[in-house]
Amino acid sequence: MGHPDVRAVPDANESEVDTGEEERMSESAIRELRARLPDGAVLTDPDSTETYRRDEADFCVAGTPLAVVRPESTEQVQHVMRVAAEHDLPVVPQGARSGLSGAADAVDGGLVLSLSRMDRILDIDPVDQVAVVEPGVINSALSKAVAEHGLSYPPDPSSWEMSTLGGNLATNAGGLCCVKYGVTADFVRGLEVVLADGQVLSTGRRSAKGVAGYDLTRLLVGSEGTLGVITKATLGLRPAPEPGLTAAAVFAAAEPALRAVNRIVAEGLQPSMLEFLDGTTVRAIQDYRDMGLPPDAGAMVLAQSDRGGRSADDVAAIGRICAEEGALEVAEAADTAESEMLWQSRRMVNAAIRCLGATLIDDVSVPRSRLVELLDGVRRIAEQHDVLVSCPGHVGDGNMHPTVIFDRADDAAVARAEAAFDAVMRLGLDLGGTITGEHGVGLLKRRWLEHELGPLGTELHRSIKAAFDPRGILNPGKVLA
Amino acid sequence: MGHPDVRAVPDANESEVDTGEEERMSESAIRELRARLPDGAVLTDPDSTETYRRDEADFCVAGTPLAVVRPESTEQVQHVMRVAAEHDLPVVPQGARSGLSGAADAVDGGLVLSLSRMDRILDIDPVDQVAVVEPGVINSALSKAVAEHGLSYPPDPSSWEMSTLGGNLATNAGGLCCVKYGVTADFVRGLEVVLADGQVLSTGRRSAKGVAGYDLTRLLVGSEGTLGVITKATLGLRPAPEPGLTAAAVFAAAEPALRAVNRIVAEGLQPSMLEFLDGTTVRAIQDYRDMGLPPDAGAMVLAQSDRGGRSADDVAAIGRICAEEGALEVAEAADTAESEMLWQSRRMVNAAIRCLGATLIDDVSVPRSRLVELLDGVRRIAEQHDVLVSCPGHVGDGNMHPTVIFDRADDAAVARAEAAFDAVMRLGLDLGGTITGEHGVGLLKRRWLEHELGPLGTELHRSIKAAFDPRGILNPGKVLA
Numbered sequence: 001m002g003h004p005d006v007r008a009v010p011d012a013n014e015s016e017v018d019t020g021e022e023e024r025m026s027e028s029a030i031r032e033l034r035a036r037l038p039d040g041a042v043l044t045d046p047d048s049t050e051t052y053r054r055d056e057a058d059f060c061v062a063g064t065p066l067a068v069v070r071p072e073s074t075e076q077v078q079h080v081m082r083v084a085a086e087h088d089l090p091v092v093p094q095g096a097r098s099g100l101s102g103a104a105d106a107v108d109g110g111l112v113l114s115l116s117r118m119d120r121i122l123d124i125d126p127v128d129q130v131a132v133v134e135p136g137v138i139n140s141a142l143s144k145a146v147a148e149h150g151l152s153y154p155p156d157p158s159s160w161e162m163s164t165l166g167g168n169l170a171t172n173a174g175g176l177c178c179v180k181y182g183v184t185a186d187f188v189r190g191l192e193v194v195l196a197d198g199q200v201l202s203t204g205r206r207s208a209k210g211v212a213g214y215d216l217t218r219l220l221v222g223s224e225g226t227l228g229v230i231t232k233a234t235l236g237l238r239p240a241p242e243p244g245l246t247a248a249a250v251f252a253a254a255e256p257a258l259r260a261v262n263r264i265v266a267e268g269l270q271p272s273m274l275e276f277l278d279g280t281t282v283r284a285i286q287d288y289r290d291m292g293l294p295p296d297a298g299a300m301v302l303a304q305s306d307r308g309g310r311s312a313d314d315v316a317a318i319g320r321i322c323a324e325e326g327a328l329e330v331a332e333a334a335d336t337a338e339s340e341m342l343w344q345s346r347r348m349v350n351a352a353i354r355c356l357g358a359t360l361i362d363d364v365s366v367p368r369s370r371l372v373e374l375l376d377g378v379r380r381i382a383e384q385h386d387v388l389v390s391c392p393g394h395v396g397d398g399n400m401h402p403t404v405i406f407d408r409a410d411d412a413a414v415a416r417a418e419a420a421f422d423a424v425m426r427l428g429l430d431l432g433g434t435i436t437g438e439h440g441v442g443l444l445k446r447r448w449l450e451h452e453l454g455p456l457g458t459e460l461h462r463s464i465k466a467a468f469d470p471r472g473i474l475n476p477g478k479v480l481a
Numbered sequence: 482m483g484h485p486d487v488r489a490v491p492d493a494n495e496s497e498v499d500t501g502e503e504e505r506m507s508e509s510a511i512r513e514l515r516a517r518l519p520d521g522a523v524l525t526d527p528d529s530t531e532t533y534r535r536d537e538a539d540f541c542v543a544g545t546p547l548a549v550v551r552p553e554s555t556e557q558v559q560h561v562m563r564v565a566a567e568h569d570l571p572v573v574p575q576g577a578r579s580g581l582s583g584a585a586d587a588v589d590g591g592l593v594l595s596l597s598r599m600d601r602i603l604d605i606d607p608v609d610q611v612a613v614v615e616p617g618v619i620n621s622a623l624s625k626a627v628a629e630h631g632l633s634y635p636p637d638p639s640s641w642e643m644s645t646l647g648g649n650l651a652t653n654a655g656g657l658c659c660v661k662y663g664v665t666a667d668f669v670r671g672l673e674v675v676l677a678d679g680q681v682l683s684t685g686r687r688s689a690k691g692v693a694g695y696d697l698t699r700l701l702v703g704s705e706g707t708l709g710v711i712t713k714a715t716l717g718l719r720p721a722p723e724p725g726l727t728a729a730a731v732f733a734a735a736e737p738a739l740r741a742v743n744r745i746v747a748e749g750l751q752p753s754m755l756e757f758l759d760g761t762t763v764r765a766i767q768d769y770r771d772m773g774l775p776p777d778a779g780a781m782v783l784a785q786s787d788r789g790g791r792s793a794d795d796v797a798a799i800g801r802i803c804a805e806e807g808a809l810e811v812a813e814a815a816d817t818a819e820s821e822m823l824w825q826s827r828r829m830v831n832a833a834i835r836c837l838g839a840t841l842i843d844d845v846s847v848p849r850s851r852l853v854e855l856l857d858g859v860r861r862i863a864e865q866h867d868v869l870v871s872c873p874g875h876v877g878d879g880n881m882h883p884t885v886i887f888d889r890a891d892d893a894a895v896a897r898a899e900a901a902f903d904a905v906m907r908l909g910l911d912l913g914g915t916i917t918g919e920h921g922v923g924l925l926k927r928r929w930l931e932h933e934l935g936p937l938g939t940e941l942h943r944s945i946k947a948a949f950d951p952r953g954i955l956n957p958g959k960v961l962a
Contacts, residue, residue, distance in 0.1 A: 018960055212917050441693055
């Protein structure tokens, strides 16, 4: 199950033609690509293509692409797919490369299809409350544009200031506020998709509701570029939320913090964010910068309410619940500025953890009732494998990010880290959860997917993949091993 | 496109064996079914099976089944599917037969697979906020059961007191409050499904989030029994909403009413219900029972807010918007009892319309910005085809139910009604909408589905159908023509 095992080139694409023949075919493919694409759209020199080889999943082995293509329109994407189909070239659709599972990593000898130049917001309609976008639009750019109309696009992955909506769609990205508002898929009404053979498929609709036929939109969202290339999306919007107010509480241990979390949810407070940091994470933050966090902190909970006039009551109720469950300290923000201050610790998590070493970030999601067992299990795994594991997470959704921290220069430590990473996924499944709540499968977890889906589910996945992409040229080797 | 054209037996299932041979095969299938099912689970006498032949879609031609089977467990459903597969018998999964598209209508010589005896609520978990149910549970039974835990299951089709959750899942049912809370699919976390060959597939998970692999759960929801038989579902729940307050307004015409609707949404009031009745519907209600509705009413809007302490402010704001847009009368409820009174007119819609004649209920959903054009177009279609069309609808979602009213005894009137019904679907598509917002395709609209999906989308539908059900025994002839 170790990561060095992850192959850059899937077996199915290993070529049997000799090298000279291969080169001539490649040259002809490049010529055909350039014939109908703008100048500068096809990059082949290694200095340029190197930049596009991999996403943020350090431990996946990325391939070396034949070329990077950067089309500017649906028609150009169709051209790329037609040339790729003709030459049997693997194609890896790619956004901002901020993904955490290797799904956007290049495949040896294939094309990287970067959608970053298709970055237009085509429509924002305040009456229908929809936006129509190209896939290269940065998440934060859409958020800012719709805010001018008093609207919001809620999905907010941590990468929202750099990740593209196409990437968000491909991975069905989550984020902090999906505990109240839902994930990317919940906001997608329709898609335009270029299929493996270059045909254009339209799915869904602009209207709020619709049940005509199978839900191909939802099937494509989260398929990580293995079924088609998203070239346009119609996204639902919401009225802009009211400014949030935040409560934060520090506990001596995880258990009382998780009891407080379950009560916050059970009492119907509907927090717009509900986050958890375990003791290791709190200490990492305090070591990174003095935030005044107590040295004996075993857990921290942050909760935000954005119910306007009711937010202050909500914050007081959250504070009361945390105190009743034995919090060491409780802070209730009186205004937006104070709320912002309370979130500073949460925002430092990634930077603080990275100061401690190399990281393998897991992404299990379990039923909330099993969170105590998850935290206990993660602690046990850390001990067994002699590694440090921090455990922050979107606790309201049960979506935790146990993060194995280790010394990359030490081969034995790397092996222990990888074993711990795998053990966390096993634990997530054993607790009735999933190996990935929001990051996706990509290369990183493809050997684990079958454990979650079972043989029958896996077989159906392969049949669906074959229905969309019979020659297997779209992002081969990703998701399905 | 006329409905008499709808065939009860799809071509693919026409048998070439002689009648004697057919009868022997049928008898053997019945024997095998009975061998592993409880007494009374297999009905074959015509008096009993007649009851199960059709759902509420009057104008579809239902077949005559070989037998009705009523299994009580997943294992028994597996047995039914294995026998059906072996004998190549069509199988129609069926809930409460309250559907409006003929999706649950029997197929000649096939099995009706009634899930009504699988009606146990297996789990209600207030911490995870999920319920696990069998498909035969009535929607209202779940609603009542979860209310005891301070929770709600929002999807509320008008049939909620009789329809089963299995049927709701198969059609991805909507309802009044989905304008705020979403449709059935938005509450499904995972499914247990018996496939055409009798194997059991588990999809999804109990946790709130998860992105491992393709979204088979969402693919199965709304597939109208053509891909598998749902035998268990894990459904998300919400905190019970606070009691709602209602505003109602009568307008001289549809246009100002629709302007008010768009402002109610645009100003972020988030109504938990937002309904529209056109002039024909208002007159039908007033003729049915004197509700004090003005004779010159051209439209009526009803809106409810369930934001607790803010509901009164919301109702006042809605009333103000309606008055500003020129409402003839505005009523703002001060409490729940007054709100209930305002909803009485809405509740009478079906009964009132049915007093006027036979009905063909359409179900188009269009972007809200196109609603004025939809209402205009429906008026024009009524004139052109010389029929009466009432037009109530879930206006907040753009999901309208133009209902053609006609004299069933008059063949010419029936033909005109069917032409008008088809013209409404064409109009819905022309306005960027869908032929069905919540009722489904079934038999009633299967000849229209390709107009919405296009040839490529239709081809993909067929490939997916073949991946799940290669022999085509699950609900053949439904959804896909």
